[in-house]
Amino acid sequence: MTQALYRKYRPKGWDTVIGQDHVVQTLINSIKADRVGHAYLFAGPRGTGKTTVARLLAKAVNCLNEDPALRPDNTCENCKAVNENRFMDMIEVDAASNNGVDDIRDLREKINFSPSQGKYKVYVIDEVHMLSGGAFNALLKTLEEPPPHAIFVLATTEIHKIPATVLSRCQRHEFRRVPVDEIVANLKYIIAAENLSADDEALTLIARQSAGGMRDAQSLLDQLSSTGTKITLALAQNVLGTATSKTVLDIISSVLDHQPARGLETIHRALDSGADPRSLARQIVEYLRGLMLIQMGNVDQVEATREVKVQMEAHAKSFNTSEVLRMMKIFNNAATDLRGGWQPSLSLELALAEVMESPEESRVSAAPRPTQVRSAPAPQVESAPQASTSEKAILNVNEVTKSWKALISALPKTHGNLNGLLNSVKMVDVEGKTLVLGLASDVLIEKINKPDQIEMIQKLIKDRFGVDVSIRCIVTNAKGKIPSNVPQDGMVAAAIQHGGEVVDVD
Numbered sequence: 001m002t003q004a005l006y007r008k009y010r011p012k013g014w015d016t017v018i019g020q021d022h023v024v025q026t027l028i029n030s031i032k033a034d035r036v037g038h039a040y041l042f043a044g045p046r047g048t049g050k051t052t053v054a055r056l057l058a059k060a061v062n063c064l065n066e067d068p069a070l071r072p073d074n075t076c077e078n079c080k081a082v083n084e085n086r087f088m089d090m091i092e093v094d095a096a097s098n099n100g101v102d103d104i105r106d107l108r109e110k111i112n113f114s115p116s117q118g119k120y121k122v123y124v125i126d127e128v129h130m131l132s133g134g135a136f137n138a139l140l141k142t143l144e145e146p147p148p149h150a151i152f153v154l155a156t157t158e159i160h161k162i163p164a165t166v167l168s169r170c171q172r173h174e175f176r177r178v179p180v181d182e183i184v185a186n187l188k189y190i191i192a193a194e195n196l197s198a199d200d201e202a203l204t205l206i207a208r209q210s211a212g213g214m215r216d217a218q219s220l221l222d223q224l225s226s227t228g229t230k231i232t233l234a235l236a237q238n239v240l241g242t243a244t245s246k247t248v249l250d251i252i253s254s255v256l257d258h259q260p261a262r263g264l265e266t267i268h269r270a271l272d273s274g275a276d277p278r279s280l281a282r283q284i285v286e287y288l289r290g291l292m293l294i295q296m297g298n299v300d301q302v303e304a305t306r307e308v309k310v311q312m313e314a315h316a317k318s319f320n321t322s323e324v325l326r327m328m329k330i331f332n333n334a335a336t337d338l339r340g341g342w343q344p345s346l347s348l349e350l351a352l353a354e355v356m357e358s359p360e361e362s363r364v365s366a367a368p369r370p371t372q373v374r375s376a377p378a379p380q381v382e383s384a385p386q387a388s389t390s391e392k393a394i395l396n397v398n399e400v401t402k403s404w405k406a407l408i409s410a411l412p413k414t415h416g417n418l419n420g421l422l423n424s425v426k427m428v429d430v431e432g433k434t435l436v437l438g439l440a441s442d443v444l445i446e447k448i449n450k451p452d453q454i455e456m457i458q459k460l461i462k463d464r465f466g467v468d469v470s471i472r473c474i475v476t477n478a479k480g481k482i483p484s485n486v487p488q489d490g491m492v493a494a495a496i497q498h499g500g501e502v503v504d505v506d
């Protein structure tokens with residue numbers, strides 16, 4: 001098997017590290033001045049060079065070259081050992097899998113032994129934010145009094161999870177996302193070295209797709225080059241799944257036609273057949289970005305096949321720019337919100353639901369409304385029953401509203417999905433023995449209306465208020481269209497929401 005490109009092209013010297021000049025220059029200076037710290041924290045997105053630079057540092061401090069300015073020289077015994085992964089004094093610990101107190105204790109014991117090959121023992125603790133609280137404390141003790149021969153490099157993608165006590169002991173360096181043009185330049189270099197051939201647009205697409213991560217870009221190139229043919233834009237789009245897929249077009253059309261059920265079904269079909277929710281969300285954002293470019297007259301900047309461009313131009317005419325921007329924001333949030341989570345598809349579904357809400361609606365506040373429809377002269381409504389005199393409410397709606405958060409927090413952890421849905425409830429009402437939940441769209445109603453979930457909501461109410469209720473869910477997103485003289489939560493409103501129309505008011 002050939003070596004993965006991202007391993008093969010890991011920088012061996014300072015000069016080939018891309019886009020992190022601010023970090024590299026500081027480290028070079030401290031090597032030259034022989035003033036290396038004992039604890040470093042490298043923070044930044046994945047694949048931006050943290051491990052690479054940590055290894056360079058380990059190599060430089062142990063390099064045998066007499067001129068500090070030339071370290072690492074990649075020719076001495078120690079440099080070669082590091083490059084060949086057989087240098088005993090560079091110890092890489094993956095905190096994601098060794099995150100307990102015992103692991104750090106173990107490390108602390110070993111750290112007192114002198115280096116066996118070099119001058120310094122360099123500990124690289126990757127994903128350090130994964131350490132448990134106890135392990136952080138144990139680490140802190142070591143950071144407070146490190147043996148003179150030890151250097152720690154902590155690396156993390158999530159600096160906000162690092163305790164301040166640890167941060168304050170470390171020299172901190174922030175790694176940046178690598179700009180698209182620098183990634184492209186690196187890919188071009190690799191292409192030449194590997195005798196591959198690729199279109200510039202394809203490389204730009206790869207670079208953009210990898211969001212500033214060099215490793216991702218190199219891995220994508222690897223994946224594309226394995227086809228053995230020229231890397232064209234069309235090939236890249238297909239393999240990377242960025243060819244504006246029918247899925248994306250369908251989703252946008254379902255928004256345009258206001259057909260939430262169809263949109264939801266499209267999403268589910270795509271996910272069922274293996275699409276990644278996050279990249280689907282990104283593709284939607286990419287597509288919307290295309291619409292925006294077209295609307296602003298920059299059609300040339302849109303990377304898409306001719307047929308897709310035709311479709312895009314039609315969509316660009318159907319939405320106004322502020323709608324496109326709003327949708328981009330919503331789907332962009334979904335794309336960044338999807339990491340792991342208990343239900344990776346939910347963010348995408350919620351995004352769809354939010355997009356389907358009319359913008360005026362999303363500005364209407366969700367204040368609790370009166371429980372009962374009072375005897376305002378009932379307007380006539382076509383295709384819906386008349387408001388009947390209402391039964392006495394079994395629950396006080398204000399109390400339910402007030403304790404909504406507490407109710408949700410009583411949900412067992414296993415009901416993460418329902419938790420999200422209950423948090424998105426916009427309006428609560430009680431009609432007789434029925435608890436009415438207002439949700440923003442049919443999509444959400446479809447999600448919540450599962451027997452086990454409804455039972456769970458009933459149980460929460462029973463546990464807290466001691467009453468048995470039935471549950472009814474309504475869409476509140478047509479609310480803005482209900483005339484202001486009609487009680488907003490009553491039967492008339494519900495009827496309007498279900499397609500009824502006020503034909504006469506007496």
Ligand SMILES: Nc1ncnc2c1ncn2[C@@H]1O[C@H](COP(=O)(O)OP(=O)(O)O)[C@@H](O)[C@H]1O
Nearest residue numbers: 006009010018046047048049050051052214215
């Ligand atoms: N700044 C960079 N300059 C050049 N190559 C890089 C850079 N960052 C990452 N790479 C490439 O990606 C691979 C993985 O990078 P790595 O340093 O392990 O990233 P991190 O530790 O930040 O996740 C490297 O082997 C190298 O090929």
Ligand SMILES: [Mg+2]
Nearest residue numbers: 050051126155
């Ligand atoms: Mg790393």
Ligand SMILES: [Zn+2]
Nearest residue numbers: 063073076079
């Ligand atoms: Zn050397």
